[in-house]
Amino acid sequence: MIRYRLKKKQRVVSNRRFKEILDCRMRFANELLTVFIAPNDCGWPRLGVSVGKRFGNAVERNHLKRLLRESFRLSQYDMLDNYDYLFMYNHNLLKKMKQDGRRLKATVVKASMARLIVKINKRVEGRANEKASK
RNA sequence: UGAGUGGGUUGGGCGGUCGCCUGUCACCUGUUUUUGUUUAUGAACAAGAUAAACAAAAACAGGUGACAGGAGGAAAGUCCGAGCAGGGUAGGGCACGGUGGUGGCUAACGGCCACCCGGAGUGAUCCGCGGGAAAGUGCCACAGAAAAAACACGGCCGAUGACUCUUUAAGAGAACAGGUAAAGUUGAAAUGGUGCGGUAAGAGCGCACCGCGUCUUUGGUGACAAAGAUGGCAUGGUAAACCCCACCGCCUGCAAGAUCAAGUAAGCUGGUAUAGCCUGCCCGGCUGUUUGCCAGCGGGUAGAUCGCGUGCGAUUCGUCGCAGAGCUUCUCUGGUAACAGAGGGUCUAGUUAAAUGAUCGCCACCUGUCACUUGUUUUAGCUUAUCUAACUACUGUAUAAGCUAAAACAAGUGACAGGUACAGAACUCGGCUUAGAGACCCACUCUUUCU
RNA sequence: CGGAGUGUAGCUCAGCUUGGCUAGAGCACUUGGUUUGGGACCAAGGGGUCGUGAGUUCGAAUCUCUCCACUCCGA
Numbered sequence: 001m002i003r004y005r006l007k008k009k010q011r012v013v014s015n016r017r018f019k020e021i022l023d024c025r026m027r028f029a030n031e032l033l034t035v036f037i038a039p040n041d042c043g044w045p046r047l048g049v050s051v052g053k054r055f056g057n058a059v060e061r062n063h064l065k066r067l068l069r070e071s072f073r074l075s076q077y078d079m080l081d082n083y084d085y086l087f088m089y090n091h092n093l094l095k096k097m098k099q100d101g102r103r104l105k106a107t108v109v110k111a112s113m114a115r116l117i118v119k120i121n122k123r124v125e126g127r128a129n130e131k132a133s134k
Numbered sequence: 135u136g137a138g139u140g141g142g143u144u145g146g147g148c149g150g151u152c153g154c155c156u157g158u159c160a161c162c163u164g165u166u167u168u169u170g171u172u173u174a175u176g177a178a179c180a181a182g183a184u185a186a187a188c189a190a191a192a193a194c195a196g197g198u199g200a201c202a203g204g205a206g207g208a209a210a211g212u213c214c215g216a217g218c219a220g221g222g223u224a225g226g227g228c229a230c231g232g233u234g235g236u237g238g239c240u241a242a243c244g245g246c247c248a249c250c251c252g253g254a255g256u257g258a259u260c261c262g263c264g265g266g267a268a269a270g271u272g273c274c275a276c277a278g279a280a281a282a283a284a285c286a287c288g289g290c291c292g293a294u295g296a297c298u299c300u301u302u303a304a305g306a307g308a309a310c311a312g313g314u315a316a317a318g319u320u321g322a323a324a325u326g327g328u329g330c331g332g333u334a335a336g337a338g339c340g341c342a343c344c345g346c347g348u349c350u351u352u353g354g355u356g357a358c359a360a361a362g363a364u365g366g367c368a369u370g371g372u373a374a375a376c377c378c379c380a381c382c383g384c385c386u387g388c389a390a391g392a393u394c395a396a397g398u399a400a401g402c403u404g405g406u407a408u409a410g411c412c413u414g415c416c417c418g419g420c421u422g423u424u425u426g427c428c429a430g431c432g433g434g435u436a437g438a439u440c441g442c443g444u445g446c447g448a449u450u451c452g453u454c455g456c457a458g459a460g461c462u463u464c465u466c467u468g469g470u471a472a473c474a475g476a477g478g479g480u481c482u483a484g485u486u487a488a489a490u491g492a493u494c495g496c497c498a499c500c501u502g503u504c505a506c507u508u509g510u511u512u513u514a515g516c517u518u519a520u521c522u523a524a525c526u527a528c529u530g531u532a533u534a535a536g537c538u539a540a541a542a543c544a545a546g547u548g549a550c551a552g553g554u555a556c557a558g559a560a561c562u563c564g565g566c567u568u569a570g571a572g573a574c575c576c577a578c579u580c581u582u583u584c585u
Numbered sequence: 586c587g588g589a590g591u592g593u594a595g596c597u598c599a600g601c602u603u604g605g606c607u608a609g610a611g612c613a614c615u616u617g618g619u620u621u622g623g624g625a626c627c628a629a630g631g632g633g634u635c636g637u638g639a640g641u642u643c644g645a646a647u648c649u650c651u652c653c654a655c656u657c658c659g660a
Binding site: 003004005006007008011012013014015016018048049050057058059060062063065066067069070071073074103105106107 | 152153154155210436486487488491492493553556557558
């Protein structure tokens, strides 16, 4: 039986690693999320979250980070091993939702993340096949 | 009944599934160390040595499971006060900063409690950086005669003295001496206010009331209050202007600091007795000669652990003892109260890209939409009655009642959708300030009605 | 987390020390003139809750306190 857990070693922790991931410039996005990825040598995917100050006060930012953690925990086995994922939110959509008085739901985040994962997997496999054929 | 004042409690609830952080315990795997046994090498035997295997214990790393605990009243702002840490320190004075009614509470405070005074309110109650303006300095724009300076200007009078005229003693004139502080368009503020008497004109010049000051007595620890006598009014405002008085205050802050690891580097420049240091200054003190001291530059800054969440000691691992400005919705005592003392209970999150969450079901509350019911108002239509000439009929921009339909508003019920205040511990406490949807409780005030 | 500082016209800044004089300067904007037209130039004008809310004072951009934004520094 597959356990969905999220340990400390599955997180990106250091400031230096965040900068390295951003320097790899592998970026995918949809209307809600933006993700930067970079290969690592751990053997499992790792999660990094970045929520800036303009998304609200500490309570709202903690809530957004928890939603991302929850989604990552439930969909980690669909992701590529040996990659670090750095997720960020799209500011404009959240601003619009805040004006309408709605809260962001975890199911919405999870669905958005699943679509991104499919996109990433196709792209990375394609590149690997190109290299192999060459 | 309506309106309101003050205070307190709580901060959506229950259940299922998955997940996060910390601690304790148990188990598994790996590594290292120690001990024991067996085997091998070696050896005549024993002891000892080396290697391997097994077992036990300890430490470290990884994993699994169980149990326990896991955000707030403001965790926020960082506005104060402390603990704690480092630096400094023989001592004194000045400077600088803070506080400011009185008495108390507290480890301390700019906090809290009680009282006094002033202001607001019918009242419960609320608000107040609330010492000193005869220690000195400054400022008071515009307007105004004048902004604190003398009645200087402008007025009034001219009783008294001198002058001129008429005239008999007396009267008139002018305004020279002189007297006076009543009027003078202002302004935030103008030499106590109002009234009567008084006078040549006036004036606390006299009196009555009010205000103010001084003294005495009484009450109170005190701020102050009350009563009486007395002075005749003298000192306009501003100290959140400088200042004076009283009291308090070393500087820097957990990114403090300690240990370990790594790393530069016996690096360079300047000063050095009329020197350097001792927080800003002074008195004063200390240092003691170029391999020294001080200042600056350069270099370096992936870090880790402790500090850090009760501590120390003992232990039969159940707990016990001592110490905490520790906590306490418990009890008693003292005190009006803040609070203090004694007893009982209790030790309560510990993260570091930062742990408390997500989702489902039911319930509670709020908002919106739709449907139904009830009530009110308006409009339209119909019926009846009245009125419209004395009667009847007709008619009607007439009135009233009823019914029907539509719209709006209010209340209730049901369904659906959305939401559930403010807000996240970052070394720890005591306060203050600010944010804030509600729910509940207590005490009190005013108004209306009834008894 | 701790410590410093700044908010004034659409923009960049003065004025705050020592409270009152008209809240000012440059660029920008509007109108008119000049030019065949535009730019430049000349003349006139509009535009300010002085970040917010209280207090002291007769009177606050200025003094005091509270709150809100923003900037910088610190191993």
